[in-house]
Structures are given as structure tokens and as C-alpha cells.
Amino acid sequence: MYDFIKYDLADGVATITLNRPEVYNALNNEITFELQKALKEVKKDPEVRVVVLTGEGKAFCSGQDLKASSKEPNRSFSDSIHKRYNPIIKAIRNLPKPVICRLNGVAAGAGCSFALACDIVVASESAKLIEVFVNIGLVLDSGSSYFLPRLVGSAKAFELSTMGTRVSGKQAEKMGLVNKCAADDELDAAVKSYTDYYSKAPTKAIGLMKKMLNKSQNATLDEMLEYEAYNQDIAGATHDHKEGVTAFLEKRLPEFKGN
Template sequence: MFEHLLYDISNSICTITLNRPEVYNAINDKLSFELQEAFRKATADETVRVVALTGAGKGFCSGQDLKSIAGVKIDSFADNVRARYNPIILGMRNMPKPVICKLNGVAAGAGCSLALACDLIIASEEASLAEIFIGIGLVMDSGSSYFLPRLVGSARAFELSTMGTKVPAREAQAIGLVNKVVPASELDQAVAQYTAYYAAAPTKAVGLMKRLLNLSYQSSLDEMLEYEALYQELAGRSQDSQEGIQAFLEKRKPVFKGK
């Protein structure tokens, strides 16, 4: 179905792998639209309870494939971003399921944005992140201007974006860009621990928490209290909530179905 990415589902875990290793998974037109479709597909599939996003080969994603557009006249940079990149980021953030980034190598430019749009980032010690837009006289896009200051603060975000600073994995963890860093040989196992947890978690509650956290960026306390009440109503009516309460009363481990 896909030409430039791999799409696999196993044990309620959907793994999306950018598959252009010869160019460090740089994003061309085809891959950008395939990513949009992959996230739509994973969102609609009720058997999928968590998504893992990674790259084939040594890199995660080196951003826009500049060679693919060399010599091509771009009529509108704005329309290009709106059509190719924005739907990917919105698809990831609006998905009512967790998206875990398996950061196996360099994430640069739009590739960095793609990583930051995930809910969790588990990185190899060999990985790095870089907002390299400044190197070609462009501003950051694909959500980086939204996510970066919220993760590291405005002053550091300004430095990283305007200087195009490469941030190694350990430093990225120290400043709050990634959640966990492990040796490359342990990356698969580390990510599997997270995906296994979310594959067995109460998916509806996780999705509602994701929405609440997204809303908190631009809402007042009064508004958030009301959102919490509304979403608690939805969570409380779920089968998983009923199972969780029953398991607590019976002093056993709950078996959540994601419903």
C-alpha cells in the first residue's frame, strides 16, 4: 500500500517506519502524503491502541528532501506547508491514541518537528535533534514553533532555532526534549516496554488525557476544570473504567479492552 514507509500492526501496536534510509528518511511529496494516510488509517483502526513512529536505517528523519525539489519552482511555500506537513502534525496530535517516537538517529528540520509532535520520545544515545531551518534561510515549521518553547522555554527555543544547534540525545533529555535515552542496542526493548504498556492501558482514558493536555496550552483554569468534568463523564461511562473499578474491588489486575 505504501511506497516510502512501512506499516505494521501487531498486538494492538501500529509501527510506522519511514523507509527512505538512503537519504536518512528525508521527506519528499510521496512520503508526506503517505504519512498523512498512515496516521488516518491508524486512527480509524479500532484494533490499534498505540502507535510507534521510527525511521529505517541510521536516521530518524533528516527533514525535507531538498534534492527532490532542486530546480522546481515553488509557487507558494505557505500552500506547500499547509498541504504536506500541517495535516501530518494535526493527525498525530488529534489522534486519541498515544504516539511514541523511537528516535533511532538524527531528527533534523521537519524531522525534528515530527519527533516533537509525538507524545513520548525514547531515544538512542546515538540520536540527535536539530532545528536546521535557519541554515537555508527558512523559519521552523511543522509545529516546532509550538512544541519547542513549551518543552524547553522561550529563551532556549530561540537559541536552538536561530542557531540551528544540534542537540545530542543525552543533552536533549537533560533539557526536556526527550523522555528517555538508552544505548542503541537497548532501544527496541525500551520502546517495547512503553508500547506494551499502552497497548494494555485504558485507551479511551489515555486519549481523553491527551486531549486535555492539548487544551491546557490555550485554556484558563476555569475552562480546564469544565473540560475535566466533561471528559470525566466520558471516561466514567467507558467499559474500561467499569473494569478498573471492578478489578480494584476484586483485588486483581484489570484487563482493559480499550473501550
């Protein structure tokens, strides 16, 4: 089904692995279109309750494959961004299911943007986040100009982006760029602690909360109060809400189905 990514589904957890380890999972045309396809697949599959995005080998993603793009000297940067990268970022942010980044190594350029677009980022101690665009005379893309200042503030975002600063997993955790930093040999266990939770959580309600938090970035309090009421009606009509109330009254743990 896929040549440049791996796709696995088990126990409600869909794992998408960028699979070009020989070039640190650099992004050529094919891998970006396969990633778009995989994100469409997880959206429509009701068996998927949570998604993990990671990279094969030593790196998460080193960004654009410059060797591949150098063979297209007349390519349009704008066309490439609109056709290849922006659909991936929008798919991650609009997916009504949690997306966890298993940040196993370097995340540079668009690879860094991919990580920051995820809902939860779990980094290894050896991981590095680098907004590397400035090193080749380019600007931030794939959403980094949106995510960075919201995560670390405008002054720090300016520094990281204009200096191409390497940020380690531990530093990223302190800055709020990632949710958790784990020792390299404990990365899988740290990711599993999240997937174990989300694979059994009320997925519909979580998807609605994701939409609400996205909207709140550019909304007024009055708008969010109305949007909360609107979404609460939707959540209140779900199986999982009824199950949660029943479990509470019966003094047992709820068994959420994700709908």
C-alpha cells in the same frame, strides 16, 4: 499499500517506519502523503492501541528532501506546509491514541518537528535533534515554534532554533526534549517498555487526557475544570472504567479493552 513507508500492526502496536534510508528518510511529496494516509488508518482501526513512529536505517528523518524540492523552483512554501506537513502534525496531536517516537538517529528540520509532536520520545544515544531551518535561511515550521518553547522555555528555544544547535540524545533528555535516552542497542527494549504498557492501557481515557492536555496549553483554570468534568462523564461510561473498578474490588489486575 505503501512505497515510502512501512506499516506493521502487532499486539495492538502500529509501527509506522519512514522508509527512504538512502536519503536519511528525507521528506518528498509521496512520503508525506503516505504518512497522512497511515495516520488516518491508525485512527480508525480499533485494533490499534498505540502508535510507534520511527525511521529505517541510520536516521529518523532528515527533513525536507531539498534535491526533490529544487526541481520545483516555483513551488509555494505555504502550500507545501498546508498540504504536506501541517496535516501530519495535526493528525499526531489529535490522534486519540498515544504516539511514541522511536528516535533512532538524526531528526532535522521537519523531522525534528515530527519527533517533538509525538506524545513520548525515546531517543538513542547517537540520535541528534537539529532545528536546521536557519542553515538554509528558513524559519521553523511543522509545529516546532509551538513545541520548542513549551518543552525547553523561550530562551533555550531561541538559541536552538536560531543557531541550529545539534542536541544529542543525552542532552535532549536533560533538557526535557525527549522522555528517555537509551543506549543504541537498548533502544528497542526502551520503546517496548512503553508499548507494552499502552497496548494494555485504557485507550479511551488516555485519548481524552491527551485532548485535555492539548487544550490546557491555552486555557484558563476555570475552563479546564469544566473540561475535566465533561470528559470524566465520557470516561465514566466506558467499559474500561467499569473493568477498573471491578478489578479493584476483586483485588486483581484490570484487563482493559481500550473502549
